[in-house]
Amino acid sequence: MVRFILQWHLGEACNLKCLHCYQENHIPIQLDYDKLVKIYNQFKKLLKRKKMRGHINITGGEPLCNPHLFKLLDLINKDSDLITFSILTNGTLITDEIAKKIKTYNPYYVQVSLEGGKKINDYIRGKNTYKLIAEGIKNLKKYDIFTSISFTANKLNYKDFPKVVKYALKYKVNNVWSDRYIPLGNSKDKDLALNFDETREYFTIMYSEREKLINKKHSITTISMNRALQFQMTNDISYGCTAGDTLLTVMENGDLVPCRRMPIFIGNLLKDDMYDLYINNKILKELRNKNIPDDCKECEHSKLCHGGLRCLTYALYHDLNHKDIGCDL
DSSP, X not given: XXXXXXXXXXXXXXXXXXXTOTTTTOOOOBOOXXXXXXXXXXXXXXXXXXXXXXXXEEESSOGGGOTTHHHHHHHHHHTTTTEEEEEEEOSTXXXXXXXXXXXXXXXXXXXXXXXXXXXXXHHHHOTTHHHHHHHHHHHHHHTTOOEEEEEEEOTTTGGGHHHHHHHHHHTTOSEEEEEEOOOOSOSSOTTOSOOHHHHHHHHHHHHHHHHHHHTSTTOOOEEOOOSXXXXXXXXXXXXXXXXXXXXXXXOTTSEXXXXXXXXXXXXXXXXXXXXXXXXXXXXXXXXXXXXXXXXXXXXXXXXXHTTSOHHHHHHHHSSSOSOOTTOOO
């Protein structure tokens, strides 16, 4: 069943300062609870008018640094017949007590970020985070919470993907997934994005690890390869970006954008209405039309793929009329 996904950045506050963070200034913007409720009610309105169920990915900054997180989860739980939720976290603040509390809200999953083996992860995320993430995962698994590891592939770490899989197996993580780093122009290192050759090598590494796990008995860990262009390695169904269609993102100040990695300003939900923006905004209409880049129109996968990782295309060219730089077709 297709659900409408809202990625919600509750605030800028975070206990880490990662090398590749999209929110590198860590400005502690934090909306009052009543303003968060206003945004939440707009999402409910959109779902009811679209006659769809919804899912909210709650993130930050670091969502566990947000003073309103659990009050918001109380609100979502009252609408559990309409909305599910997940928490996207850096994993370093998940104590036994926090994991136990999260379990009471029945999350769809909790996603924890890991950037590679100990050396590269701690270089990117900070000293001792590799160990703290492991403790957080162990606490989540203690309470039988479905746990996923997210790995953002960049020039520094993409060859470390097997170490991430090994880590996942050790701590009985349910799923590992990965996508490519998007240069948004505000990072300390603007040259982290994979080029064509690196992208192909990265997909090959992922596929090799996935095949090993498929043949590994009694492992609960899986590797998802359902992101942009990964179907070229797996021969699975082509992935197409849903930003602006069944995915929207709300930033910490209430700004609405199609996706965090495609930060095109649509409106601000403290003064604009989410449903009205969704229906009438020109950019969202264009994204829903699934316009195919000129250099993709002869490709048999174009109607599903839509040109690959569109946020990467937008970051590199400032428009969407180009195919993904990692495309092998």
